[in-house]
Amino acid sequence: MRIERVELHHIELPLAHPFETSFGREVTRPCILVAVYADGLTGWGECVAGDGPWFSCETVETAWHILGDFLIPAILGAEVASPADVVRRFRRVRGHPMARAGLENAVWDLLAQAEGLPLAAYLGGVRDRVPVGVSIGIQPDRDALLDRVARYVEAGYGRVKLKIKPGWDVAVVRAVRERWPDLPLQVDANSAYTLADAPVFRELDQFDLLLIEQPLHYEDLVEHARLQAQLRTPLCLDESIRSPEHARWALEIAACRVINIKVGRVGGLTAARAIHDLCAAHGVPVWCGGMLETNVGRAANVALATLPNFSLPGDISASARYYPPGRDIAAPDFLLNDDSTISVPTAPGLGVRVIPERLAAARLRERTFVWQS
Numbered sequence: 466m467r468i469e470r471v472e473l474h475h476i477e478l479p480l481a482h483p484f485e486t487s488f489g490r491e492v493t494r495p496c497i498l499v500a501v502y503a504d505g506l507t508g509w510g511e512c513v514a515g516d517g518p519w520f521s522c523e524t525v526e527t528a529w530h531i532l533g534d535f536l537i538p539a540i541l542g543a544e545v546a547s548p549a550d551v552v553r554r555f556r557r558v559r560g561h562p563m564a565r566a567g568l569e570n571a572v573w574d575l576l577a578q579a580e581g582l583p584l585a586a587y588l589g590g591v592r593d594r595v596p597v598g599v600s601i602g603i604q605p606d607r608d609a610l611l612d613r614v615a616r617y618v619e620a621g622y623g624r625v626k627l628k629i630k631p632g633w634d635v636a637v638v639r640a641v642r643e644r645w646p647d648l649p650l651q652v653d654a655n656s657a658y659t660l661a662d663a664p665v666f667r668e669l670d671q672f673d674l675l676l677i678e679q680p681l682h683y684e685d686l687v688e689h690a691r692l693q694a695q696l697r698t699p700l701c702l703d704e705s706i707r708s709p710e711h712a713r714w715a716l717e718i719a720a721c722r723v724i725n726i727k728v729g730r731v732g733g734l735t736a737a738r739a740i741h742d743l744c745a746a747h748g749v750p751v752w753c754g755g756m757l758e759t760n761v762g763r764a765a766n767v768a769l770a771t772l773p774n775f776s777l778p779g780d781i782s783a784s785a786r787y788y789p790p791g792r793d794i795a796a797p798d799f800l801l802n803d804d805s806t807i808s809v810p811t812a813p814g815l816g817v818r819v820i821p822e823r824l825a826a827a828r829l830r831e832r833t834f835v836w837q838s
C-alpha cells in the first residue's frame with residue numbers, strides 16, 4: 466500500500482495522579498500521536514518522548530523535528546508491504562528511537578488492519594491476556610506510599626514496582642515488604658546511583674525482589690555487570706538498552722539478567738521483537754515497560770507483551786490508573802482482570818479507536834503531510 470498522508474498531533478493530557486521518579490515529577494503527560502493513511506485505512510502510533518530530556522535525550526520538540534524533516538519524507542508516497550520496508554527507509558537516521566517508533570508503529574497498525582489481523586497476531590503473539598503490574602512513584606512520605614500500595618493491591622494488581630532514589634530506598638522497601646511478605650515486588654532507580662552505592666543494593670538483596678531496574682548510569686553497561694556480579698537479585702536494564710545492539714552487548718558481558726523492553730525507547734516494534742527474540746535465545750526473561758501511554762501506545766504495548774518470552778508482568782496498568790475518566794484520546798479503555806492481567810483486543814490492528822473530539826480537546830498543535838503524486 467502507498468502512504469498517502471501522515472498527520473502529527475502534539476497532545477497533552479492531565480495525569481490522574483502526579484508521577485514522581487528519581488529524575489522528576491510529572492503532573493501532565495505530553496506525546497505526539499502519528500496517523501498514517503493508505504487505501505482508506507488509518508494507522509496510529511504514539512511517540513513517547515516527554516517535554517524535557519529527563520528519561521531520554523529525546524523531547525517532543527526533537528521528535529517533532531526528526532519526524533517532520535526526515536522520517537515522514539522518507540516514507541510519504543512510498544509503497545509499503547511490510548514493516549521492514551519502513552525500517553529500511555529509516556536506516557540513515559541515527560538515534561531518535563522514540564520518533565522512529567511513533568511512525569513505524571503507526572505503519573504496523575495500518576498493515577495489521579490491511580491483513581485483517583489484531584496487531585498481537587500480526588506480531589506473532591501467543592496470549593489472549595497479558596500479566597501486568599503497577600509502577601508506583603515516589604510519595605511524600607512512607608505512610609502515603611503504604612496507602613498507595615494498599616489501594617493498588619486491593620484493586621487487584623499482583624505485582625508492584627516502587628520507584629527508588631538515594632534516601633528513598635532500603636527503609637521504604639523494608640516497610641512494604643514487612644506489610645506484604647509475599648507480594649511480587651521490584652524497584653526502579655532510573656539511574657540515580659553509582660557503583661559506590663553497591664552497599665545499598667546488597668541490602669536490597671535481602672527483600673526477595675523480582676529485579677532491580679536501572680540502578681546505574683543510563684548509558685553504562687560495564688558497571689552494571691560489576692554490580693550484577695555482587696547480587697543475588699537480577700538486575701534489569703531499561704534506559705541502557707536503546708537498540709538490539711545494546712541488548713546484545715549487555716547479554717555478552719552479563720550486565721543484567723532481565724531486560725525491560727519499551728517499544729519507544731528501542732525504536733519501534735521491529736526492534737522490540739528483535740530484542741525479545743535475542744533474549745529468548747539466551748534464556749533471559751523480558752517484560753514490557755511503560756511510558757504513561759495513552760490507549761494508543763498501551764494497545765501496542767499489550768500486543769507486544771503477547772510474545773512468548775514476555776514472562777514477567779509488564780508496566781501496563783489499566784487505563785484508569787493514568788488519565789481521568791473520559792480524557793484518554795482512544796477507546797475502549799483497558800481494564801484489569803481478576804487475575805492481574807489485561808485482555809488483548811481482538812479487532813484488527815491496535816483494537817482501539819481514536820475519538821476525534823477528545824483528540825481535538827487535548828491537542829496543542831498539528832501538522833499534515835500529503836503525498837503529491
Ligand code: SMG
Binds near residue numbers: 599655780781
Ligand atoms: O506506564 O505504567 C507506566 C509507567 C511505568 O515506571 C514506569 N516508567 O523508568 O520504567 C520507567 C518509568 C518511566 C516513566 S517516564 C514518563
Ligand code: MG
Binds near residue numbers: 678703704
Ligand atoms: Mg524504568
